[in-house]
Amino acid sequence: MLIRLLALIHKEFLALLKDPRSRMVLIVPPMIQLLVFGYAATFDLKDIPYALYNEDRGAASRDLVSDFDGAPAFRRVATLHSEDEIAPRVDSRDVLVVLHIGPRFSADLQSRGSAPVQVIVDGRNSNTAMITLNYVRAIVDRYNREWIGSHGLQAPPARLGRAWFNPNLESRWFFIPGIVGMLTLVTTMLVTALTVAREREQGTFDQLLVTPLRPGEILLGKALPGFLIGMIQGTVILLIATLWFKVPLLGSLPALYSGLALFLLSGVGAGLLISSLAVTQQQGLLGAFLFMVPAVILSGFATPIANMPPLVQTITLIDPLRYFLVILRKVFLEGAGFDVLTSQLWPMAVIGVVALSLASWLFRHRMY
Numbered sequence: 132m133l134i135r136l137l138a139l140i141h142k143e144f145l146a147l148l149k150d151p152r153s154r155m156v157l158i159v160p161p162m163i164q165l166l167v168f169g170y171a172a173t174f175d176l177k178d179i180p181y182a183l184y185n186e187d188r189g190a191a192s193r194d195l196v197s198d199f200d201g202a203p204a205f206r207r208v209a210t211l212h213s214e215d216e217i218a219p220r221v222d223s224r225d226v227l228v229v230l231h232i233g234p235r236f237s238a239d240l241q242s243r244g245s246a247p248v249q250v251i252v253d254g255r256n257s258n259t260a261m262i263t264l265n266y267v268r269a270i271v272d273r274y275n276r277e278w279i280g281s282h283g284l285q286a287p288p289a290r291l292g293r294a295w296f297n298p299n300l301e302s303r304w305f306f307i308p309g310i311v312g313m314l315t316l317v318t319t320m321l322v323t324a325l326t327v328a329r330e331r332e333q334g335t336f337d338q339l340l341v342t343p344l345r346p347g348e349i350l351l352g353k354a355l356p357g358f359l360i361g362m363i364q365g366t367v368i369l370l371i372a373t374l375w376f377k378v379p380l381l382g383s384l385p386a387l388y389s390g391l392a393l394f395l396l397s398g399v400g401a402g403l404l405i406s407s408l409a410v411t412q413q414q415g416l417l418g419a420f421l422f423m424v425p426a427v428i429l430s431g432f433a434t435p436i437a438n439m440p441p442l443v444q445t446i447t448l449i450d451p452l453r454y455f456l457v458i459l460r461k462v463f464l465e466g467a468g469f470d471v472l473t474s475q476l477w478p479m480a481v482i483g484v485v486a487l488s489l490a491s492w493l494f495r496h497r498m499y
Contacts, residue, residue, distance in 0.1 A: 135344050139352030143326065147356065157322075157360065161314045165368055168310045169376050174302040176262055179204050181228040182220050184211040189237025191278070195248070198270050199230060205266075217251060227253050228263055240278070304379070307372045308459035309432045312452055315365045315391070316398050316426065320419045323357035323402025327494070328415035350494050353406075354399045354487070361395040372463075382462030386469045390458035393479040397451035400486025407493040426452050451479050 148154055181199065185192055199205050208226055211217060220226045231249035239246035250267050254260045344352070369387075372378045380387075401422055409415035429436075429443065430452035436444055447453050454475040461467035461475075469476075 135342075136348055136352050136355075139344060139349065140355050143352060143356040146329070147322065147360075157318065157364075161318055161364060161368070162371075164314055164317075165310055165371060169303065169307055169372075174258070174262060176204055176259065176266065178206055179228060179263055179266065180206050180208040180226050181230060182209040182211050182217070182226040183207055183230050183232075184214070184217060185230075185232045186234040187232050187236040191237040191240045191246075192232045194278075195232065195236075195271075195274050196230075198274050202266070202270055205270075221251065221253050224253065227259070228267065230267075303376060304464060305460065307376050307378050308463045309430075309456050311365065311368045311372060312394065312430075312455045312459055313427055313432060314368055315361050315395070316452055317423060318364050319357050319361040319395055319398040320402045320405075320423055321416070322360055323354065323399050324405045324409070324415040324419035325412050326353045326357070327403070327406040328409040328412045331409075332411050347491065350403065350487075350491050354403055357399050357402060358395050361398065362391065365391050365395075378463055380463055381466035383468040386467065386472050387458065387462045389469070390455055390462075390472065390476060390479070393476055393483060394451055394455040394458075396483030397479050397486055400483050400490055401451075403490035404486055404493065407490050426450050429453065430456050432456060448478070449482060451482050454479050 147157070183196060183199075185196060200207055205228075209216075209220060211220070211229070214231075217229050217231070221229060229251040231251065233247065233249070236246045236248070248271065250264070252260045252263055252267075369380075373380050402419065405418035405422065406415050409418055428434075429439075429447045429450045431447070432452070436447055436453065439447070457475050458467075458472050461471060465471075
């Protein structure tokens with residue numbers, strides 16, 4: 132049995148690697164996607180263009196403006212002279228923020244101890260708008276404390292915060308572990324979803340059936356190459372994440388690779404299930420994308436699962452990427468081990484066993 136199985140695995144690797152285009156698909160796109168996502172997928176705002184409409188000529192307003200001009204993330208692109216100039220700047224997306232300081236800002240601050248400041252933010256991208264408002268709030272809070280201290284008043288106690296696991300709040304540390312899971316799923320699904328369909332399309336499936344290989348051996352021989360390619364590619368992506376992007380890997384490597392193995396098991400099962408249903412490689416490719424897009428959206432990669440409707444949260448329970456993302460982020464950032472990750476490991480094992488069982492049944496059913 133072992134010799135027959137190794138021969139089939141060797142055949143599958145030859146079919147994948149002898150074609151230069153197949154080699155290119157396996158190696159180049161995942162690396163490019165990792166680099167692109169690694170640098171582009173971030174919630175951090177490095178350049179916020181803003182316009183200033185300052186109707187006050189007092190020292191207090193000048194100090195506030197200097198705080199914004201000195202902030203690394205803010206870049207003044209326009210100084211407005213009338214209220215009519217605000218809307219065209221925002222509508223044309225020349226600016227993300229308009230800072231409007233009223234004519235009595237300095238006088239009200241001196242006489243009453245407080246003065247309003249209007250901040251107009253382009254809200255078409257709600258996430259960017261909320262992050263920008265947090266940056267503005269931080270600058271204004273710092274200005275308030277400095278003004279209170281310079282006038283000999285009792286400042287409120289400072290609220291000091293410390294972020295666990297990601298002290299510098301680098302959003303790249305959150306995204307890149309997720310990209311490891313996403314790219315591994317993409318490659319594994321593409322390899323396994325096309326394997327049986329390729330045999331049918333090329334007319335070699337019937338030849339495979341008359342060999343001494345049993346149906347279970349054929350299915351196993353189709354599954355192992357995708358599994359091994361996924362393990363190799365996952366290792367390469369992990370090395371790039373830690374050595375190139377400097378994402379800390381604090382947890383247990385055995386726990387991480389156990390999660391990777393179970394995740395690949397479920398991904399290979401889903402891929403073979405799709406491949407058993409597909410008649411042509413085009414159908415297999417469409418089926419793989421039909422599975423992958425919802426899997427990524429429902430995994431919590433970009434949006435928290437807790438914010439989804441209850442019905443959708445229930446559907447995410449059959450998404451293996453949901454569990455693997457938790458494992459990746461906990462191992463990378465929290466230093467987690469098997470004791471913490473058990474609740475994420477066994478659902479992937481169940482999904483993998485069910486998917487492989489269905490693929491095996493379907494494979495046997497469509498053979499005869």
